[in-house]
Amino acid sequence: MAKDTNTSDFRYIGTRPARPDGLDKVTGRARYGADIAAANMLHAAVVRSPHAHARIVKIDTSKAEALDGVKAIVTRADFPTGLTGEDWDLQENTMAGERALYDGHAVAAIAATSPHIARDAVKLIEVEYEILPHVIDVDDAMAEGAPVIREGAANKTVPEGMHPNVVKYIEFGHGDVEDGFAKADLVMERHYKTEATHQGYIEPHACMGQLGADGKGEMWVCTQGHWYIRRMCAAVLGLDTAQLRVTASEIGGGFGGKTTIFMEPLALALSRKSGGRPVKLVMSRSEVLRATGPTASASMDVKIGMTKDGMLTAGVANFRMQGGAFPGSPVDMALYCAFAPYQVPALQHIGYDVLANRPKCAAYRAPGSPMGAFAVESLIDEMATELGLDPMEVRIKNSSKSGDKSSYGPKFGVIGLEETLAATKAHPNMSIPLGPNQGRGIAAGYWFNHGGETSVSVALSEDGTVQVSVGTPDIGGSRASMALMAAETLGIPYENVRVNIAETGSLGVNEPTHGSRATFASGKAMHGALTQAINEMCRRAAGKWKIDPEAVEWRDGAAVPAGPNAGQFPPMTIQEIARKMKNTGGPISGHHESVPDGVGDSFGAHVVDVEVDPETGHTKILRYLVVQDAGRAIHPSYVEGQYQGGAVQGIGWALNEEYVYDNMGRLQNPIFLDYRVPVASDLPMIDTVIVEVPNPGHPFGVRGVGETGITPPLPAIANAVAAATGVRIRHLPITPTKLLAAIKAK
Amino acid sequence: MSKVHISTTVNGEAVEFLADTRDSLLDSLRDSLGLTGTKEGCGTGDCGACSVVVDGTLVCSCLMLGVEAQGKQIETIEGMANGDALHPLQRKFIEHAALQCGFCTPGILVASKALLEKNPDPSEEEVRYWLAGNLCRCTGYDKIIRAVMDAAEEMRGAA
Numbered sequence: 001m002a003k004d005t006n007t008s009d010f011r012y013i014g015t016r017p018a019r020p021d022g023l024d025k026v027t028g029r030a031r032y033g034a035d036i037a038a039a040n041m042l043h044a045a046v047v048r049s050p051h052a053h054a055r056i057v058k059i060d061t062s063k064a065e066a067l068d069g070v071k072a073i074v075t076r077a078d079f080p081t082g083l084t085g086e087d088w089d090l091q092e093n094t095m096a097g098e099r100a101l102y103d104g105h106a107v108a109a110i111a112a113t114s115p116h117i118a119r120d121a122v123k124l125i126e127v128e129y130e131i132l133p134h135v136i137d138v139d140d141a142m143a144e145g146a147p148v149i150r151e152g153a154a155n156k157t158v159p160e161g162m163h164p165n166v167v168k169y170i171e172f173g174h175g176d177v178e179d180g181f182a183k184a185d186l187v188m189e190r191h192y193k194t195e196a197t198h199q200g201y202i203e204p205h206a207c208m209g210q211l212g213a214d215g216k217g218e219m220w221v222c223t224q225g226h227w228y229i230r231r232m233c234a235a236v237l238g239l240d241t242a243q244l245r246v247t248a249s250e251i252g253g254g255f256g257g258k259t260t261i262f263m264e265p266l267a268l269a270l271s272r273k274s275g276g277r278p279v280k281l282v283m284s285r286s287e288v289l290r291a292t293g294p295t296a297s298a299s300m301d302v303k304i305g306m307t308k309d310g311m312l313t314a315g316v317a318n319f320r321m322q323g324g325a326f327p328g329s330p331v332d333m334a335l336y337c338a339f340a341p342y343q344v345p346a347l348q349h350i351g352y353d354v355l356a357n358r359p360k361c362a363a364y365r366a367p368g369s370p371m372g373a374f375a376v377e378s379l380i381d382e383m384a385t386e387l388g389l390d391p392m393e394v395r396i397k398n399s400s401k402s403g404d405k406s407s408y409g410p411k412f413g414v415i416g417l418e419e420t421l422a423a424t425k426a427h428p429n430m431s432i433p434l435g436p437n438q439g440r441g442i443a444a445g446y447w448f449n450h451g452g453e454t455s456v457s458v459a460l461s462e463d464g465t466v467q468v469s470v471g472t473p474d475i476g477g478s479r480a481s482m483a484l485m486a487a488e489t490l491g492i493p494y495e496n497v498r499v500n501i502a503e504t505g506s507l508g509v510n511e512p513t514h515g516s517r518a519t520f521a522s523g524k525a526m527h528g529a530l531t532q533a534i535n536e537m538c539r540r541a542a543g544k545w546k547i548d549p550e551a552v553e554w555r556d557g558a559a560v561p562a563g564p565n566a567g568q569f570p571p572m573t574i575q576e577i578a579r580k581m582k583n584t585g586g587p588i589s590g591h592h593e594s595v596p597d598g599v600g601d602s603f604g605a606h607v608v609d610v611e612v613d614p615e616t617g618h619t620k621i622l623r624y625l626v627v628q629d630a631g632r633a634i635h636p637s638y639v640e641g642q643y644q645g646g647a648v649q650g651i652g653w654a655l656n657e658e659y660v661y662d663n664m665g666r667l668q669n670p671i672f673l674d675y676r677v678p679v680a681s682d683l684p685m686i687d688t689v690i691v692e693v694p695n696p697g698h699p700f701g702v703r704g705v706g707e708t709g710i711t712p713p714l715p716a717i718a719n720a721v722a723a724a725t726g727v728r729i730r731h732l733p734i735t736p737t738k739l740l741a742a743i744k745a746k
Numbered sequence: 747m748s749k750v751h752i753s754t755t756v757n758g759e760a761v762e763f764l765a766d767t768r769d770s771l772l773d774s775l776r777d778s779l780g781l782t783g784t785k786e787g788c789g790t791g792d793c794g795a796c797s798v799v800v801d802g803t804l805v806c807s808c809l810m811l812g813v814e815a816q817g818k819q820i821e822t823i824e825g826m827a828n829g830d831a832l833h834p835l836q837r838k839f840i841e842h843a844a845l846q847c848g849f850c851t852p853g854i855l856v857a858s859k860a861l862l863e864k865n866p867d868p869s870e871e872e873v874r875y876w877l878a879g880n881l882c883r884c885t886g887y888d889k890i891i892r893a894v895m896d897a898a899e900e901m902r903g904a905a
Binding site: 203250284640678 | 766768773776777780781782783784785786787788789790792793795822823824826827832836839840841842843845846847848849850851852855871873874875877878879880881882883884885886887888889890891892
């Protein structure tokens with residue numbers, strides 16, 4: 001059901017108040033990663049490999065050490081040895097060991113008394129490399145004779161005889177696909193490719209670390225998850241985890257890319273080596289693009305069977321993804337999501353995680369799902385066109401419904417895809433007439449959403465205002481959603497709630513703000529913590545009234561006698577309870593720790609109208625519509641913001657953005673001039689419809705809204721371009737050069 | 747290398763600092779004067795997060811040297827509000843939820859103010875082209891454009 005047709009009894013939820021951190025963020029007061037300084041602070045810079053793959057023969061630091069102002073230099077020799085698994089991967093990515101594995105791989109780091117001296121010292125470090133053969137493309141990396149990036153990196157899922165660069169193999173499905181194809185009126189098989197893109201957050205990675213001889217450390221860092229930073233830094237450096245205290249700064253965008261470490265352990269190692277002085281390390285934009293998490297690139301084959309009335313009969317997806325020089329491309333999630341919007345009688349999924357000489361990929365908004373959607377939604381569209389069917393009707397006909405078994409196994413709970421598609425079909429954008437060289441494309445998309453380890457604490461202040469401490473950094477307005485849910489739960493004004501992002505010393509372990517989980521998981525845990533505090537407040541009132549605590553209810557910000565005692569005493573407000581709490585048993589607080597279940601699956605559908613210039617091949621976005629099920633929109637403005645932002649990142653991925661390498665494996669576009677993200681003049685307004693099919697697994701129905709929005713744009717735009725030109729581009733991005741060549745070849 | 751003594755005016759206040767000749771104006775503002783509201787997103791003049799106004803001209807402070815600030819009038823995000831009274835653009839950005847992470851916000855506010863001083867009644871297209879040098883990765887620009895248009899309308903009404 002679309003939001004504007006919904007009604008609810010909520011007083012605060014669904015309203016649009018000013019965000020609690022708004023004033024700080026429009027005045028320049030908010031403090032981000034690089035906005036910190038400390039007494040006696042040093043500045044760090046990093047020496048990076050200019051080669052895609054090279055043996056490190058020798059590192060001579062003597063000239064740099066002799067430079068006045070240089071206080072510490074670290075190489076891999078300064079790190080503990082013997083790490084295994086993911087910890088070794090993290091350490092190896094933080095600082096190269098025997099070999100540099102990609103252009104931009106850190107080789108040494110320097111701390112000096114000024115940023116200029118640190119950068120001068122970088123030039124004085126002499127690294128002798130023996131250049132090795134490299135491989136960039138995922139299909140090339142799997143081919144016989146491709147350079148081996150790391151022998152023995154494959155896990156036990158990989159069948160014998162595969163190239164050592166294949167490190168993980170995945171296969172799953174259901175039904176008899178051959179039987180399904182036999183029942184189809186049309187069977188089509190196509191090959192698709194997507195290029196690596198970067199999350200493109202505007203704030204480069206930045207931190208300040210301090211680590212003393214006693215093994216106690218502090219870190220200030222821009223991150224989506226400071227407990228992850230703590231655990232990973234401790235593992236890479238061999239520290240006791242609790243001895244490192246990490247504070248999350250305000251964060252200038254992350255989109256998944258700030259859920260892991262890149263250079264943070266270097267700041268700590270340099271601090272330790274310089275006698276415990278604080279060390280600040282800020283990446284340049286080119287360091288961000290060369291050495292931090294882009295997403296994977298993908299090569300995909302999809303085969304689908306469809307009847308002449310548009311029913312899907314079978315599908316086969318064979319996906320290969322490279323996620324850089326380490327295991328971890330999201331090929332598994334790409335496969336799980338690819339067919340999730342649909343009920344297909346028979347499906348087979350095969351996936352390969354492949355190493356290449358590129359930076360270690362990190363999560364990027366619904367990792368894997370956009371690529372899978374690009375392949376499957378493009379092919380469904382092409383087949384619908386071939387059969388003369390309405391692509392919207394084909395999607396509606398095959399759509400997954402509440403309680404259906406998903407394409408990857410588990411049964412869906414309550415889901416809102418049908419409602420989302422119905423709202424899309426009914427939207428006025430669908431009936432706007434199109435002109436010459438214009439085309440309309442639609443696509444659906446899916447993301448699981450995530451629960452994750454969550455610890456939240458709430459406490460009553462002496463005046464009845466309430467502080468909420470969460471561990472999920474506020475990346476897009478989540479303080480507002482927390483304060484709204486707290487106000488709703490307690491029955492107190494929104495302004496009477498202060499939401500803090502607590503440092504690691506204040507709460508139990510929290511996963512990052514990732515997986516679209518902050519409002520879902522921290523919100524659900526906060527509700528548990530508030531319930532505990534409310535129970536205590538009722539108990540205090542019951543004590544005063546000398547009645548059974550069970551006979552006290554919480555209503556509109558006050559304890560009220562209920563049941564047989566109803567009306568016997570006037571309500572005791574939260575302010576009154578707070579004022580007296582010192583003498584009625586002391587501080588009143590609530591805690592909740594869990595891995596919340598009841599995660600609500602998320603579906604969306606996008607409609608885009610484009611106009612292609614037949615002279616230049618340039619694609620202009622004329623209008624864009626996002627329809628997505630939020631479950632419940634706590635602060636609708638920030639929900640719309642997630643939809644719009646996800647869509648525009650997808651537009652960039654579809655039309656402009658890609659990692660471009662030369663034949664030496666060096667990244668050719670590591671600045672924003674050449675890695676061109678969408679700018680304001682590229683775009684129209686992004687229309688949104690918030691569908692609300694409440695998630696029964698959350699006290700207010702929240703599903704999580706952060707990620708699904710980037711999934712449909714890739715195929716929706718490819719479908720619109722095909723409708724406008726009659727040319728089907730199956731390799732993103734759809735650059736003017738590529739599209740013009742295809743139009744001319746037609 | 748010895749530093750250069752610079753006297754300049756920032757947000758109407760006379761200030762002095764020592765600049766390394768390699769410091770950008772952005773470095774001087776942030777590191778020497780502690781005005782960290784101006785952000786570095788790229789260092790190559792492509793993202794606009796470091797936008798400031800120098801003698802009435804909108805510039806990327808990462809592309810200007812700190813020593814070039816001598817004798818200039820510089821306006822940064824820190825000088826945009828008048829005490830507790832926010833500039834209409836600042837109020838409208840909060841009201842329209844025109845920021846998510848907020849990192850690009852200071853630069854976009856400074857650039858938008860410069861636009862409205864030149865053109866109090868810009869079309870949507872004019873706002874989009876003026877802000878094409880200010881990257882925002884979170885919002886898709888929709889709410890930013892709306893906030894700027896709304897602020898312009900309010901400022902025209904007040905004028």
